[in-house]
Amino acid sequence: MGRKWRGTPLTAADIAEGRVATAEWRPEAKYAWSAGESIGRFLEELQEGHLVGRKCDVDDTVFFPPRSFCQEHFVRAGEFVRLKNTGKVETYSVSYLDTDARRLEEPVYVGVISIDGAAEGMGFMHFLGEVEEKDLAIGMRVKAVWKPKKERMGAVTDILYFKPV
Amino acid sequence: MVGEEYRRWEGDMEALYVYTAGVAGDRFFREIRDNERLMGTYCPECDVTYLPPRLYCETCFSELNEWEEIPNKGRVDAITVAYVDDKGERLARPKVLAMVRFLGANGGLIHVVDLPEEDVYRGMEVEVVYLPRGLRKGSFLDILHFKAI
Amino acid sequence: MRKVAVIGAGMTLFRRRLLETGKEMCFQAVQMALEEAGLELKDVDAVVSGSAPDAFDGVHMKGEYLLDGAGGVRKPYMRVFTGGGTACFSPIAGWWHVASGLADVVLVVNEEKMSSITPHPQYAFANIWDPILDRPLKPNLVWIFAMEMNRYMTVYGIEKADIARVAVKNKRNAVDHPAAQLADPNITVDDVLNSEVMAWPVQRLDISPPSDGASALVLASEDVARQVSETPVWISGVGWCIDSTMWTNRDLSFPEYLARAAQQAYGMAKIENPRKEVDVVEPYDPFDYKELHHLEGLLLADKGEAPILTREGVTQRDGELPTCPSGGLMGVGNPIAATMGIKTGEIYWQLAGKAGRRQVPGSPQVGVCQAWGDLMQFSSVMVMRA
Incomplete structure (x- = not known):
């Protein structure tokens, strides 16, 4: 078959040493993201030391993190509900990568933690601490x-972080 | 909550981009750097010369392998005068920018004209002034400006 | 709805860095696809462009930027975007142009130039996270895949070695793909299991690489396809579905959204028993575990069963259900949207009998391709017939 598979591969050095023409650009935009009603309240409550969810009035589902509308019933969400400080590890990872893909000497433990009092499985991402790697487990109480x-x-x-209880 | 202070989170999207000039762009900038000349690519099918050069003809989609030197003399087709820089800061001296078209070429180049605002007019003849050889790096800024002929 | 055929496919080499600009890559892929279809740009009625986040190329409104290289100048032209899911979603958008009667010949052109962002594409991935809930934790995108993989392994009791077999199979399959970036004829399960841990359970050889590349398809109405092609491949079903962006509120062990997309596509294609009727499949495999996850979501394996099928050789090129015969993203490379060339493109080549050394035996008649993306919440599925 006479297909032409094309493309001109370059090495990192071809670019670093200027063997091909390139142009550079560093965007400098700064953003300010509005937290909105529900996450705004969530952040305020965090500052006070509370986790808060929000209820759908149609079937009493408690969302965590809170949100301003129910994605199932498409109604405005109801009351905010203070939740416990405890929960369950739904999944986790032991990461040697930082946010810029650089290697970490010591790994960080990160997981999804569902919060007691919110609907089944509703959680958020956070760190796990005061725990040995070998003791990390899905389902552990924190x-x-x-x-x-x-x-x-x-x-x-x-x-x-969240620690085992 | 209009008028009240709202809760927000600040951040950026940090990155450094390094763009390759591409197959056609690489030769275009090399010709500027090494030979002080503008080169375009010619489509025999459509009888069009692209400036800046392209690898392909956008109309018939043939690959373009014929390179043509573009005469270093063009005409101002459009003008704007910038009083602020790209950050919105006031410039000490207004900057005149022109879109210059070259005889026989489809397209054109936009760059600074080295003249006061009142001396630049549509249709005037200009030529490309290059940086001295040792300072040229193979980029569009190897072109210093347009000057009147 | 009118019948729609794929009559040509093309793609560039997939590499970490290519000299070509995004436009030039598109041109090369389109030229190859048009040549195979025996058509010229003037025969094309409309163009669909597909590309993932603008932040990789570093050009905003990439659809407009790529326009001339994609062959869209002075034609009806649109860009679609569903993250990695674009790889099989832009062909669906191309399909509806022809099925609706709006166009007879449509070009679908996907592109990604991930080398522009430095020092690493992770700088763009960082901006996919929720800026208030996730980004303050300074996450790496690999984290969510690691957490999904861990959940999948734990819920179904899957061994890491059975997942590593996917990496081995696909990197070996890729040896036969002329565009491949990470083919390896000698790789073993131990190589994968001994590779550097990135974010447990994800190790270096569990991940596909970032790549530059473009791919293209030519779609045609039945009239045109029968006139110009001896081997048209028909698009007989399409489906797509997206789940909540609140990924920390979902059970990650099974991709429910994909099962829904697959059911939509099978229903349209009148496929009642996919496990019996599908001859070849190209599920999206940016990580080795994703091939397994997706085989289950595509209802081609029971939950937790795909690793067993892999261990038993069912998914090998000469197995009962050849899976990623192209070499997949794991072996050929991962220029996100442009992986269309090894998903929809590969199924086209397989069903047309044009896959060369990658050809699966026995003249496959029914093929399925699938892609996955956005914040691990979306899937696009296409059923094709010879």
């Missing part, structure tokens, strides 16, 4: 470890 109150700023990082 509890939030908070930053000291004066260091909290209304962010998911107001919780340091």
Whole structure:
């Protein structure tokens, strides 16, 4: 078959050493994302040391993290509901990669934690701590470890990590 | 909650982009850097010369392998005067930019004209001024500006 | 609805870095596809462009940027975007142009130039996360795949070695693909299991590489296809479905959205028993476990059964259900949307009997391709017939 498979492969050095013409650009945009009604309240409550969900009035499902509408019934969500500081590890990973794909000397443990009092399986992503790698398990019960109150700023990082209970 | 302070989260999307000039672009910039000349690609099917050059004809989609030197003399086709820079800061001296078309070429180049605003007019003849050889790196900025002939 | 055929396919080499600009890659892929179809650009009524986030190429509104290289100048032209799912979704968009009677010949052109973003494409992936809930944790996109893989392994009791077999099969299959970036004729399960841990359970050889590349398809109405092609391949079913973006609220062990997309496509193609009727399949395999996950979502294996089929050799090129005979993303490379060339493109070549050294035996008659994307929540599925 006379197909032409084309393309001109380059090495990283071809570019670094200027063997081919290139142009560079560094975008400098700064963003400010509005948290919105539900996540705004979620962040405020985090600063106070509480996890909060929000209820769908049609069938009493408690969303976590809270949101302003129910994606199933398509109605405006109802009351905010304070939840417990405890939950369950739905899944996890032991990561040697940082956000820029650089290698970490010591891995971070990250998981999805579903929160007690919210609908089954509704959780968020967070770190796992005060635990040995060999003891990590899907289904393990965990509890939030908070930053000291004066260091909290209304962010998911107001919780340091979740530890086994 | 209109008028109240709203909760927000700040951040950026940090990246450095390095774009290859491509098959046609690589030769275009090499000719500027090494030979101080503008080269276009010619489509014999459609009788069109592309400037900047392209690997293919956008109309008949044939691959273009014939390169033609474009005479270093063009005419100003459109003009704008910039009073602010790309960050919105006021420029000390307004910058005149022109779209210049070259005889026999489809397309054109946009660059600075080295003249005060009032001396630049549509239809005026200009030529390309290059940076000195040692300073040229194989980019569009190897072209310093257009000057009047 | 009118019948729609694929009558030509093309793709560039997949490589970590190509000299060609995005437009030039598109041109090369389109030229190859048009040549195979025996048509010229003037015969094309409309063009569909597919590409994943603009942030890789570093050009906003990439559809417009790629236009001339995709052959779309002065024609009806549109871009579709469903992340990695674009690889089989833009062919669906091409299909509806022809099925509706709006066009007789449509070009579908997918492109990705992931080398433009430096130092690593991860800098673009970082912006996929929710800026308030996820990004403050400084995540790496591999995390969500690692967590999905772990959940899948734990719920169904799957051994890592049975997942590694997918990487081995696909990288070996890729030896026969002229465009392949990461083919390896000698790779073993131990190589995968001993490779560097990235984010457990994901190791280096479980992941497909970032790539530059483009691919193209020519779709035609029945009249045109029968006139110009001796081996038209018919698109007999399409489906797509998306689940909630709140990925931390879903059970990641089974891709329910894919099962729905597959049922839509099988229903349209009048396929009642996919496990019996499908002869060859190209599921999306950016990670080795995803091939297994997707075989189950495509209802070609029971939940947790795909690793067993793989261990038993069912998914080998000469097995009962050849899976990723192209070499897949794991072996050929992963220029996100442009993997159309090894998904829809490969099934076309397989059913047309034009897959060369990759040809699966026994003249396959029914093929399925699938792609997956957005925030691991979307799938597109196409059923094709010889």
